[in-house]
Amino acid sequence: MEAELARSGHELNFSQFITIKTLANSKTSVTDLARAAYLHPGAMTRLLDKLEARGILERVADPNDRRALHIHLTDAGQAIWRDIDQCGKRVREAALQGMDSGEREQLLALLERVRDNLQSTTD
Template structure:
């Protein structure tokens, strides 16, 4: 027996996936376990990277990153630099540890990156007066000015790549990607449980 979608977003997602009409996007899971797909979208015997959601997302992310980096060259920013710079600008991180987590870098990689950013005059590291083990990061005036270009470039690049999409298409796509991300996070959380 086919389960009915539980919400309008489930119905939208099912309609957007060929062959998924009339099936639940995920089966009910016991507390503390991750939900699982009611449909095996991929099978080893006919797996093709060209139809893989992961492969397609990776190609899109790479294209957006490369074009954004190309456009940000004018203000002297590389992809590795604009991402942490923008996180600092938005206030999503203020310490080396927070920024490393947010950029998915290890402490050594973040230290080397901050060395380059400091050499460019974009930020400075300041040891916390409350806890000497904590190193805060502050944007300089040059860092603030460079960061202002980032949302302009990212908006332009993504809008160009979404040419021909309606607002409804965009909302559906964003919702589906959010659902995938929620599944990824749930899967990661369940793997960490004993």
């Protein structure tokens, strides 16, 4: 994935890709972003610092709760998401090449079960 991102001119690692993807698809907290990217919350904060410095996202304090932050993609971040989403699609297509739709569905179901099994051992 990182190689495809680099070929497309984006200097992003996989955790940054997952973070941008998560923000593009939902409003979420630092804790939820960390969970999605399999990072410690402190590491996620540092990752967010880097993405914010690049103008990809913005953190805004909640006016009703000083401890809470609203994190969202900037216009530039949305544009990057549209491009890197295509990178993700190309990587998925390459990985699933030669599989029919039934095989793809079966693989997805098995991988989701593996993920769920692993998550239940770490919760």
